[in-house]
Amino acid sequence: MAKEIKTGEIVALKKIRMDNEREGFPITAIREIKILKKLHHENVIHLKEIVTSPGRDRDDQGKPDNNKYKGGIYMVFEYMDHDLTGLADRPGLRFTVPQIKCYMKQLLTGLHYCHVNQVLHRDIKGSNLLIDNEGNLKLADFGLARSFSHDHTGNLTNRVITLWYRPPELLLGATKYGPAIDMWSVGCIFAELLNGKPILPGKTESEQLNKIYELCGSPDENNWPGVSKMPWYGQMKSSRPLKRRVREIYRHFDRHALELLEKMLVLDPAQRISAKDALDAEYFWTDPLPCDPKSLPTYESSHEFQTKKKRQQMRHNEEAAKKQKLQHPPQQHSRLPPQQHGVGQSHAAPHWPAGPNHPMNNNAPPPQIPAGGPGGHYYGKPRGGAPGQNRYPPSGNQPGGYNNQSRGGYSSGSYPPQGRGAPYAAGPRGPSGGYGVGPPNYSQGGGQYGGSGGSGRGQNPMGGARNQQYGWQ
Amino acid sequence: MASNFWTSTHYKELKDPEEVNVVHPLDAQRGISVEDFRLIKLHMSNYISKLAQHIKIRQRVIATAVTYMRRVYTRKSLTEYEPRLVAPTCLYLACKAEESVVHAKLLVFYMKKLYADEKFRYEIKDILEMEMKVLEALNFYLVVFHPYRSLPEFLQDSGINDTSMTHLTWGLVNDTYRMDLILIHPPFLITLACIYIASVHKEKDIRTWFEELSVDMNIVKNIAMEILDFYENHRLFTEERVHAAFNKLATNP
Numbered sequence: 001m002a003k004e005i006k007t008g009e010i011v012a013l014k015k016i017r018m019d020n021e022r023e024g025f026p027i028t029a030i031r032e033i034k035i036l037k038k039l040h041h042e043n044v045i046h047l048k049e050i051v052t053s054p055g056r057d058r059d060d061q062g063k064p065d066n067n068k069y070k071g072g073i074y075m076v077f078e079y080m081d082h083d084l085t086g087l088a089d090r091p092g093l094r095f096t097v098p099q100i101k102c103y104m105k106q107l108l109t110g111l112h113y114c115h116v117n118q119v120l121h122r123d124i125k126g127s128n129l130l131i132d133n134e135g136n137l138k139l140a141d142f143g144l145a146r147s148f149s150h151d152h153t154g155n156l157t158n159r160v161i162t163l164w165y166r167p168p169e170l171l172l173g174a175t176k177y178g179p180a181i182d183m184w185s186v187g188c189i190f191a192e193l194l195n196g197k198p199i200l201p202g203k204t205e206s207e208q209l210n211k212i213y214e215l216c217g218s219p220d221e222n223n224w225p226g227v228s229k230m231p232w233y234g235q236m237k238s239s240r241p242l243k244r245r246v247r248e249i250y251r252h253f254d255r256h257a258l259e260l261l262e263k264m265l266v267l268d269p270a271q272r273i274s275a276k277d278a279l280d281a282e283y284f285w286t287d288p289l290p291c292d293p294k295s296l297p298t299y300e301s302s303h304e305f306q307t308k309k310k311r312q313q314m315r316h317n318e319e320a321a322k323k324q325k326l327q328h329p330p331q332q333h334s335r336l337p338p339q340q341h342g343v344g345q346s347h348a349a350p351h352w353p354a355g356p357n358h359p360m361n362n363n364a365p366p367p368q369i370p371a372g373g374p375g376g377h378y379y380g381k382p383r384g385g386a387p388g389q390n391r392y393p394p395s396g397n398q399p400g401g402y403n404n405q406s407r408g409g410y411s412s413g414s415y416p417p418q419g420r421g422a423p424y425a426a427g428p429r430g431p432s433g434g435y436g437v438g439p440p441n442y443s444q445g446g447g448q449y450g451g452s453g454g455s456g457r458g459q460n461p462m463g464g465a466r467n468q469q470y471g472w473q
Numbered sequence: 474m475a476s477n478f479w480t481s482t483h484y485k486e487l488k489d490p491e492e493v494n495v496v497h498p499l500d501a502q503r504g505i506s507v508e509d510f511r512l513i514k515l516h517m518s519n520y521i522s523k524l525a526q527h528i529k530i531r532q533r534v535i536a537t538a539v540t541y542m543r544r545v546y547t548r549k550s551l552t553e554y555e556p557r558l559v560a561p562t563c564l565y566l567a568c569k570a571e572e573s574v575v576h577a578k579l580l581v582f583y584m585k586k587l588y589a590d591e592k593f594r595y596e597i598k599d600i601l602e603m604e605m606k607v608l609e610a611l612n613f614y615l616v617v618f619h620p621y622r623s624l625p626e627f628l629q630d631s632g633i634n635d636t637s638m639t640h641l642t643w644g645l646v647n648d649t650y651r652m653d654l655i656l657i658h659p660p661f662l663i664t665l666a667c668i669y670i671a672s673v674h675k676e677k678d679i680r681t682w683f684e685e686l687s688v689d690m691n692i693v694k695n696i697a698m699e700i701l702d703f704y705e706n707h708r709l710f711t712e713e714r715v716h717a718a719f720n721k722l723a724t725n726p
Contacts, residue, residue: 023577024601025608027569034570034615040480050613052605073605147572 011048012080016073032142033075035119043110045130045140048076077140081133082299085126088193090299097254100193101290103129105279106137107186112275114139115179121145122160124185126192135293148178161185163208164200168219169269171209173231180269183278187264194253194261209236216267217244224268256283478659482614486656488547493653497550500722505551509718513551515651516715517542517560525564527583528575532647533619538567539650540617545610547656551722554606557593562603570615577601592719617655620646620664627661627668631682633675641671645700652703658696662688666696 016029036047053072084103088095095103107129114121121128122144130140144160156177158170167184169177191199200215202208213219218238219227227233246262253261260281263273273281284290478484496510505513518539525535541563545554561584568575577597584593624642628634645667649655654663665688672679683690 023569023574024565024604025569027574030566030569030615033613037482037614037616038480052609 010079012077014075014077016075018073028143029073031146035142035145035147036075039114039117039119041110041113042136043106043138044113045080045138045142046078048078050075080130080138080140082131083127083140084129084131084137084189087131087299088126094196095193096291098288098291099296101284101288102135102293102296103131103137103193104186104190105284105290106293107139107189108275108279110137110139111179111182111186112279114145115182115275118147118149119145120148120177120179121182121185123162124182124189125162125165126189129189133298135291135296137293163202163205164188164198166208167269168209168212168216168267169230171205171212172219172227172233172236174269175231177269179274180272183264183272183275184269186275186278187261190257190264191250191261194257195250206236210238212267213238213242215245215249216265218242219267224271227268254283256281256286259283478618478661481616481618483616483618484659486544486614487659488656490653490657493543493547493656495547497546497552499550499552503552503724504721505718509721510546510551512710512715512718513556513722514543514546514653515710517556518651520557520560521564524561524580524583524587527587528579530564530568530575531571531573533621534567534571534573535564536619536621536647536650536655537571537617538564540655541567541607541611541615543653543656544614545607549610554603554610558595558599558603559607561595562600562607565600566604566607566615618660619655620649620660620667623661623664624667627664631668631672631679633668633672633677633679638671638675638677641675642667645670648703649700652699654696654699658692662692663696665693666700669693669697670700 016026018025033047033050036045040046051074053074087093107124111121111124119142121139121142123141124139128139128141130138132138146156148154148156155175158174158177161167161170161181165185165188167181170181188199200208200211202211217223218241219233220241221228223244246265247258250258250261260273260278260283263281264278266272494507494510496505496507500510521538521542522535525538538560542556542560545559545563561580565575565577565580577600581595581597581600584595587593621643624646625634625639628639628642642664646664649663649667665683665686668679669683671677683693
């Protein structure tokens, strides 16, 4: 995460990497800037300005460079407290139905706006959906986004969208596609919100496609006219015909939710529901209705990378607690999500300053603008890392991205090298740390973490003596 | 680019004519007059077109490139931003922004092919370095709406969309980029001005059509007058005068 305090306002910075660019300013950045400058919507992140850091910036090797602009360009965004993945990852947290409806409605409204303005997002996933403490959801990271024309004539790359959210047409090699690709991702997120975990976590493209077939059935000319002419259909088709099982697997979902999900997770992009039609779905107009964003509970700042960070700190704290043999019984908190982490994970992220006495709150001094290191991160998503260890599969890697290593995104290189392997605690939703804490009850509406003093709520579930603060805001 | 012109940076950044033709103090010190300034911008617009035609770049990209170049000089001096480097750099940038990428190598190749003159010789690294300066000078404001977009629609609507009218108006729109009109007026008014000139020239009476549009015809006529003035004076823009202007730029005050 990059924060800057400028005239008292906290903003988010996204660094535009200029390394390894033979063709000057990256076209992907130009696209993103152009797109963000033309989109003005309450559910789309607002690009405030672009700043270039004055003077020479240290590059990764610390050697001066001929190009004084190298590494010194940042996009300045409004600061958002959470991303959807970070929020959903909060251990024990369960979204309420009106809350899910509220997020889904905002996601679809923002996406509909993009599609009307002929922009494909091409990387819809939880960590790119930012949420502020007023419950507003905004689409962010347009680094892979593109303008499209309605006739779909242009050849576009199919190496986009993070694997788990990538639609079958891209996996089958389509280079002409439209807004339906984003709608598939929305379907995956929708199911994930209802299901509590990612629904199609493939490790490779063929595994991803198989998972899709297992869920949605195998494609044929009946359910998807033209599929047999897809570039990679021959090598990627299902070994045996599979039946569609969405209804069966997700039979525990609410009827209207399932109905909508069925329309989103349609193999044939031409038959997949549009954002506009999805907004008209019964789901959003039946009780319980989507809640007002303002009524949602506010949470301590949580981004995907921060929840990870917290787990690491918790582990340190836990170790310290063990040493002190302070084994208090775990406390049940009715409102606060307990801090949990998987047991026995090997955490190797030495760049987070997580000493035993490190406070739990996130009010670490924000890095200054020209900071070369982790400060250059946009919403601080972890970049790179060994596959399998990482919580997220590599994103669709677009040729000519900001940084062609490891991911189509930005600046994986600006982590200190040892930070590269920082594992996302594998199995974030795995077995809880054994604290025996039940899921907190986020009652609708009154969820502002209560109003009484913080004395009882700030306690460390492990009973450590530290003065921990959950920074409710 | 789709989306609404009225919410765009293009609209927000429109300038008054007086703001556009202000000679930067640094240039004024070298004796550059408003006329010289205009001449150099015209010359550089022509250079961009010529270069682009050799590389076979679309007209729309040329228009964007010229607009970038003109935007740069509303903020920066000719002295500090060498026009003979800024012009091809704007073309390079416009190619990216309009999704028809041209490699810097190819651009530099044609630059050298087109002009043997030392003063036009630049290398890839010069272009890339200037690109950043141009982006900063533009304040990363890259969206341009062009008069071309509304042209077919207007011609159709006014019922004069035959081939000769299309050609004439299209050519007129191309020529508007030799002026600063794109920095000053909303593009659709420039389109209307071009249609107005063409209709008068071809003696097609579409006055009622114009009247039915809810636009201020005075502005349209003023733009048309500016375009006609430009044609009137066009033969005065000689190579010698361009050279003289560039020579002034080269002198140290």
